[in-house]
Amino acid sequence: PIPPSAVAVDRLSKNYDGILAVDEISFTVPAGSVMALLGGNGAGKTTTISMLLGLLTPTSGGITVLGHDMLADRYAVLPRMNFSSPYVDLPHRLSVRQNLLVYARLYGIARPRERVEQLAEALDLTGFLGRWTGQLSAGQKTRVALAKALINQPDLLLLDEPTASLDPDTGDWVRQYLKDYQAKTRATILLASHNMAEVERLADHVLMMRAGRIVDRGAPAALLARYGRNNLEEVFL
Ligand code: ATP
Numbered sequence: 005p006i007p008p009s010a011v012a013v014d015r016l017s018k019n020y021d022g023i024l025a026v027d028e029i030s031f032t033v034p035a036g037s038v039m040a041l042l043g044g045n046g047a048g049k050t051t052t053i054s055m056l057l058g059l060l061t062p063t064s065g066g067i068t069v070l071g072h073d074m075l076a077d078r079y080a081v082l083p084r085m086n087f088s089s090p091y092v093d094l095p096h097r098l099s100v101r102q103n104l105l106v107y108a109r110l111y112g113i114a115r116p117r118e119r120v121e122q123l124a125e126a127l128d129l130t131g132f133l134g135r136w137t138g139q140l141s142a143g144q145k146t147r148v149a150l151a152k153a154l155i156n157q158p159d160l161l162l163l164d165e166p167t168a169s170l171d172p173d174t175g176d177w178v179r180q181y182l183k184d185y186q187a188k189t190r191a192t193i194l195l196a197s198h199n200m201a202e203v204e205r206l207a208d209h210v211l212m213m214r215a216g217r218i219v220d221r222g223a224p225a226a227l228l229a230r231y232g233r234n235n236l237e238e239v240f241l
Contacts, residue, residue: 008034008035008071009032009033009034009035009068010033010034010035010036010037010069010070010159010160010192011031011032011033011039011056011067011068011069011160011192011194012032012033012066012067012068013029013030013031013032013052013056013065013066013067013068014030014065014066014067014068015028015029015030015064015065015066016028016029016030016052016055016062016064016065016066016067017029017062017063017064017065017216018048018051018052018055018060018062018063018216019063024216025048025051025216026048026051026052026055026062026216027048027215027216027217028065028217029048029052029065029211029213029216029217029218030218031211031218031221033192033194033209034192035159035192036190036191036192037192037193037208037209038186038192038193038194038195038206038207038208038209039192039193039194039195039207039208039209039210039211040194040195040196040197040202040203040206040207040209040210040211040224041053041194041195041196041197041211041213042197042198042200042203042210042211042212042213042241043196043198043212043213043214043241044198044214044241045198046215047213047214047215047216048213048215048216048217049164049196049197049213050164050196051216052196052213053087053162053164053194053196055067055074056069056074056162056194057082057085057087057162058074058078058082061075062075069081069085069160070084070085070159070160081160083111083112083156084156084158084159084160085158085159085160085161085162086152086153086154086155086156086158086160086161086162087153087161087162087163087164088149088150088152088153088161088162088163088164088166089149089163089164089165089166090142090145090146090149090165090166090167090168090169090170091164091165091168092149094137094145094148094149094152095137096136096137096138097136097137097138098136098137099133099134099135099136099137100124100129100132100133100134100135100137100140100148101120101124101133101134103137103148103152104120104123104124104148104151104152104155105117105120107152107155108120108155111155111156113155113156119155120133120151120155121133123151123154123155124151126151126181127147127148127150127151127181128147129144129147129148129151132144132148142169142170142174143170143171143174143177143178146166146167146169146170146174146178147178150166150178150181150182154185157189157191158191159191159192160191160192160193160194161191161192161193161194162193162194162195163182163193163194163195163196164195164196165195165196165197165198165199166178166179166182166195166197166202167179167199167202168199175202179202179205179206182206183205183206186206193206195207198241200224200228200233200236200237200241203224204224204225204228207224208223209221209222209223210222210223210224210227212227
């Protein structure tokens, strides 16, 4: 049986005043799987994710998320989605606890304080709950951003370069955490990355993007076998 799709994108395009950032891409993400958008700078990954989040209006094409038309009906699904990127600043002048409580209340979590404590423990942030978010290291901020993204136990989690700017050990820790979290919850994850090692570790399927198009797709092992690791990294990233 074909698993139902958590995401279905149909001939999606985004033209920024003449710059065709995303050019008629189509793909589906089976529910409960991890899909990676792999591509170098300017490939169109962030633009695609922004359209999936309803933050950018597509020039043309369709997006269905969790069975709803994102363009007509996004408020039906936004509460079941979440997003994390180390590039998006968290409010600096709030404590970590305040920051997470704001998001917990925003999503109408039943016992917000308990949820925040529980996530802090899972992400090794308990000792930092009282600190100003602006004072944290990049690795600690990334974990706060992840806690924020998991606050509503999203059915669809979008991650833009989740381990960019982390040192190798912290990056490994975050990847392992995401792997375990996904295995436990079976959430659907769509992640953008230019790191093949990260994609190999986390993704079931890969969409290779270049200049706004999907130029190839397949399981990480199949792509590595087809191109070889060096070619894959040199030609596409
Ligand atoms: P990166 O890894 O560098 O973030 P990306 O794959 O996420 O790259 P996008 O950020 O989606 O790529 O950019 C795709 C193309 O769209 C690039 O050529 C970029 O310059 C252009 N672009 C992105 N945002 C805008 C904007 N607001 N206005 C005009 N052009 C834009």
